[in-house]
Amino acid sequence: MNRTVLRLTAQAMLGGRRMLLVSAMAVVLIGLALLVRILGDMSEPDIAGFLQVISLATLMPLFGLIVGTGTIGPEIDDGSIIHLLSKPVPRPVIIHSKLAVAVMATVAFAVVPTALAALIMGASGSLALALAVGSLAAGAVYCVMFMLLAILTRHAVIIGLGYALIWESLVGSLVPGARNLSVQQWALAVTDALATPGLITAHVGLVLAVTLIIGGFVAATWYAGSRLRVLTLATED
Amino acid sequence: MATMQIENCSRWFGNVVAVNDVTMTIGPGITGLLGPNGAGKSTLIHMLAGFLPPSAGTVTLDGGPVWKNHDVYRTIGIVPEREATYDSLTGRQFVVASAELHGLDDAGAAASRALATVAMEDAAHRKIGDYSKGMKQRVKMASALVHDPAVLLLDEPFNGMDPRQRLHLIELLRRMGAEGRTVLFSSHILEEVEQLASQIEVLIAGRYAASGDYREIRRLMTDRPHQYTVISSDNRILAAALMADGSTAAVRLDGDALRVDASEFLRFAELLPLVARDAGIRLYEVTPADESLESVFAYLVEK
Numbered sequence: 001m002n003r004t005v006l007r008l009t010a011q012a013m014l015g016g017r018r019m020l021l022v023s024a025m026a027v028v029l030i031g032l033a034l035l036v037r038i039l040g041d042m043s044e045p046d047i048a049g050f051l052q053v054i055s056l057a058t059l060m061p062l063f064g065l066i067v068g069t070g071t072i073g074p075e076i077d078d079g080s081i082i083h084l085l086s087k088p089v090p091r092p093v094i095i096h097s098k099l100a101v102a103v104m105a106t107v108a109f110a111v112v113p114t115a116l117a118a119l120i121m122g123a124s125g126s127l128a129l130a131l132a133v134g135s136l137a138a139g140a141v142y143c144v145m146f147m148l149l150a151i152l153t154r155h156a157v158i159i160g161l162g163y164a165l166i167w168e169s170l171v172g173s174l175v176p177g178a179r180n181l182s183v184q185q186w187a188l189a190v191t192d193a194l195a196t197p198g199l200i201t202a203h204v205g206l207v208l209a210v211t212l213i214i215g216g217f218v219a220a221t222w223y224a225g226s227r228l229r230v231l232t233l234a235t236e237d
Numbered sequence: 238m239a240t241m242q243i244e245n246c247s248r249w250f251g252n253v254v255a256v257n258d259v260t261m262t263i264g265p266g267i268t269g270l271l272g273p274n275g276a277g278k279s280t281l282i283h284m285l286a287g288f289l290p291p292s293a294g295t296v297t298l299d300g301g302p303v304w305k306n307h308d309v310y311r312t313i314g315i316v317p318e319r320e321a322t323y324d325s326l327t328g329r330q331f332v333v334a335s336a337e338l339h340g341l342d343d344a345g346a347a348a349s350r351a352l353a354t355v356a357m358e359d360a361a362h363r364k365i366g367d368y369s370k371g372m373k374q375r376v377k378m379a380s381a382l383v384h385d386p387a388v389l390l391l392d393e394p395f396n397g398m399d400p401r402q403r404l405h406l407i408e409l410l411r412r413m414g415a416e417g418r419t420v421l422f423s424s425h426i427l428e429e430v431e432q433l434a435s436q437i438e439v440l441i442a443g444r445y446a447a448s449g450d451y452r453e454i455r456r457l458m459t460d461r462p463h464q465y466t467v468i469s470s471d472n473r474i475l476a477a478a479l480m481a482d483g484s485t486a487a488v489r490l491d492g493d494a495l496r497v498d499a500s501e502f503l504r505f506a507e508l509l510p511l512v513a514r515d516a517g518i519r520l521y522e523v524t525p526a527d528e529s530l531e532s533v534f535a536y537l538v539e540k
Contacts (some may be wrong), residue, residue, distance in 0.1 A: 002338070003337075004334050004337040004338050005338070007334070008323060008326075008334055011323075011325060011326065012323065012325065015325045078319075078321035079317070079319040079321045080319075080321040080322055080323060082288065082315070082317045082319065083317075083322060083323070083331075083335070083377075083380065084338070085288065085307075086286065086310050086313070086314075086315045086317075086381075087307075087310055087335065087338035087339060088307050088308055088309075088310045088311045088338075088339065088340070089307065089338055090307060091307065229305055229307075230290070230305060232283075232288060232289050232290070233283060233288045233289065
C-alpha cells in the first residue's frame with residue numbers, strides 16, 4: 001500500500017458529493033432505526049428481517065457502487081489518473097491503496113451504522129455483530145467488484161445499478177441457482193453463521209459463501225491491478 | 238542522457254489510423270513535434286509515455302520497453318495536455334504528492350525546487366481548482382520536473398499561457414535542453430516550434446512527414462519555388478540576369494524590391510552573388526520571404 005495514494009484517494013472521496021450521498025444513506029439508516037424504536041419494540045427476528053432488507057439487500061450494493069466506482073472512476077473519466085499512472089508505483093499497489101480507502105469508508109459509513117441501527121432497535125449484541133460482519137463481507141466484495149468495473153468500462157455506474165437491481169433483487173429472488181452468485185446471499189450465510197440460529201435465512205452454504213467471498217475479493221483485486229497496468233487513456237487526437 | 242526510439246510504430250482505433258508507420262529517434266536536446274490538430278501528436282506522445290500500446294511497432298527508452306513498465310517514470314516526466322488534476326489540492330500539496338510517489342527522500346524540498354523552477358512559489362498555497370489555465374500548466378510542469386527527469390514529454394504545453402508565461406516556459410525548456418535532457422513537446426502553433434526546437438518532427442494525418450532543422454526540411458522540398466526578396470542597386474538588370482538561368486522560376490518588381498521565385502535552393506544561393514558580381518550590381522538585402530515554419534508546414538499539408 002502507498003500512503004500518498006491512500007491520502008489522495010481519501011481526500012478526493014471526502015471532498016466529493018459521493019461522500020455526502022453515503023453520509024446521507026447512513027443517516028437515513030440510523031434515522032429509520034430511531035423511528036422504529038420510538039414507534040414500538042421489535043422482536044429479534046423482525047429486526048434481523050428489517051436490516052436484512054434495508055442494509056444488506058439495499059444499502060450495501062448501492063454503497064459499494066458509490067464508493068467502489070468513486071475511488072477511481074472519476075479520475076479515469078476526467079483523465080487526472082494520468083498523474084498517478086505517470087509515477088513509478090506498481091499498479092497493484094495503487095489498487096490496494098484505493099481499495100483500502102473504499103473498505104474503510106464502508107466500515108465507517110455502512111458497517112458501523114448497520115450495527116448501530118441494530119442496537120438502537122433493541123437487537124442483541126450477537127445479532128449486531130453478525131450483521132456488521134455480514135455487511136463488511138458484502139461491502140468489501142461490492143467495493144472491489146465495482147472498482148474493477150470502473151476500470152473496465154466508462155458505464156460502471158449503470159452496469160452496477162443493473163447488477164444490484166436486476167441480478168441481486170430480481171433474478172436472485174426468482175431463480176434459485178442464481179443465488180449462488182449473489183453477494184447478498186454470501187453475506188447472509190456469514191451473518192447466519194454468527195447470529196442466533198433461525199434469525200437469518202441464507203440460501204448458500206457457509207463454506208461456499210466464505211470461499212466465494214475470499215476468492216472473489218482476491219481475484220477481483222488481482223484483476224483490477226492487472227487491468228490498471230494496461231489501462232489506455234483517451235487522447236485529444 | 239536518454240534516447241527514445243519509435244520504430245515502425247502504428248496505432249489505430251477501430252478503422253481510424255491515428256499514427257501510421259512512424260519511425261523516429263528522440264535524443265538529448267529539444268525536439269518539436271509539429272502537426273495540425275488531429276495529426277496524431279497526442280497519440281504519439283501517449284505511446285512514448287507508456288499510456289497507449291502501439292498497434293504495431295515498438296517504443297523504447299534507452300532500448301527498454303515503455304509499455305507496461307512503470308519504472309520508466311523514474312526517467313520520464315510528463316506534462317499532459319488535459320487540464321484535469323486534483324483540484325481540491327493546493328499546488329504545493331500536488332507537487333509534494335508527486336515527489337512522494339516518486340519515492341524522493343525529501344519530498345518537501347524537491348517540491349519547493351520544482352515550484353521555484355516554474356515560478357509558482359507565491360501561488361503554491363492556493364487550490365489548483367482556483368488556478369488559471371496557465372497556472373495549471375505550470376504546476377503540472379512542476380509535478381513533471383520534481384524528480385529531475387532525463388526525459389520530458391510535453392503535450393501542447395503552451396496552451397492557455399499568456400505571452401509572459403510562454404517566454405518563461407521557452408526559457409526553461411531551452412535550459413533543460415542545454416543541460417542535455419531529452420525534451421519533446423508537441424504543438425500546432427508554428428512560432429512556438431520555430432522559436433524553441435533545434436530538431437523538428439512533422440506529423441501530418443498520422444504519417445511522419447519530415448524531420449530535421451526546419452530550414453533543412455524546407456530546402457529538401459526542391460519541387461516548390463523558394464521565395465526571396467532582394468534589394469539591389471539595379472533590380473531590373475538583376476531580374477533579367479537571374480531569369481536567364483534555369484534555377485529562377487519567376488521574378489517580379491515590387492516597388493523597391495525584387496521578388497524572386499527560385500526553383501532550386503542551392504543553385505540559386507550560389508547563382509545570385511555571381512550574377513550580381515558579373516553585372517556590377519550591389520546586393521543590399523537578400524531575405525528568404527517564405528522561410529518561416531508556416532510556409533514549410535503549409536507546403537507539407539498541401540502535399
